[in-house]
Amino acid sequence: LWSLPPPATITQAYNEDIKQWKGYRFIKSEDDRSDTEQVLKKYYGNIKDIFYHLAASSAWPNIGSLDFCDFAGKAKILDNVVNISSVDRTFIAATLKVTESTAPSNGLRRFEFLEILVRLGNIKFLESKIVKTYAEATEKLLKECVIPYFVPEPWQEFRNKQLWTMDVNDIFEANLTNLKQIYGNYKTPTKGYMELVDIIQMCTADTAIAMSEKDIAFCYGYSHMTVINEDRQWKKYLSMEFVEFLEFLGRLAHARFKNSSAEMASQ
Known part of the structure; x- marks a missing residue:
């Protein structure tokens, strides 16, 4: 079954990210670097949700440069200094590769x-001397710009309030055999899952959903479970398990009929 990431999973994801980030290259004070990492840990849940929203809207599972610039404007990061x-x-500095990785990256x-x-x-x-440390600067950016001004599409809230209900579950149960058959139609002897290209094919060529590929791709990305280690488990981003496929259908219906007053099960 699709599983909500428990606090331990979120902590594991944070720990894996901190192992890979290049803070040591530009934060010379070990104390400041440690404090900065604690700030990132404190707000990691918010940061992760924003990242997935942006990645699902951009070059899944990454964020492209143009989309990040757009985010910087919406989050009030851009000003007369930035x-x-x-x-x-x-962007160039953050995406600079310093270690070998097999994970694809286009952002x-x-x-x-x-x-x-x-x-x-x-x-x-920090450079403008408003604060004295990277840790203070990071927290100020998150508290005053990013979190209040960029609100991601509901991720877990959508599941709790819209998707994980008895009515929706009854719909899935009643159609489970057909849904498994549809999912299976896009599998091959060497590929036991659906990919984004299959989802686009299903929603644009094989059916008449009447939605843009961008909106379909957003629902695809946003339906994935949290990947703990992006370097070793990156293939999870490029495949869709059956339980994620069910959530995708729910998100797709919600997006397609977002102006409708109908309950989720009816959508």
Whole structure:
């Protein structure tokens, strides 16, 4: 079954990200670096949700540069101190590879998203001498800009209030055999799961959903479970398990009929 990431899973994901991030390359004070990592840990739940929203809207499972610049504007990071050029430079620095990885990357990965927020906090608040440490700058950026001004699409709240209900469960149960058959139609002898290309095929060519590929791709990305180690488990981002497929259908219906007053089960 699809599982809600318990606090231990979130902590594990944070620990894996911190193992990979390059804070040691630019935060020279070990105390400040440790304090900065604690700030990231404190707000990691918010950061993770924002990352998944942006990645699902962009170059899943990464965030492209143009989409990140758009986010920087919406999150009130851009101002007379932090301009587009600053964002572009930090994007390049955050995505600089210093270790070998087999994970595909066409933008910011999750641990790199942590890094770029710290780098931008530095430019906005530390270099301008508003604060004295990276840790203070990072917390100020998160508390005053990112979290209040960029609210991601409900991730867990959608499941709790809309998807995990008896009515929706009854719909899935009644159609489970057909849904498994549909899911199985896109599997091959060498690929036992659905991919984004299959989802797009199903929703645009094989059926008449009347939704854009961008909206379909967002529902696909947002239906994935938390991946703890992006470096070793990156293939989980590019495949969709059956339980994730069920959530995808729920999110797709919700997005398709978002202006409808009908209950989720009816959608």
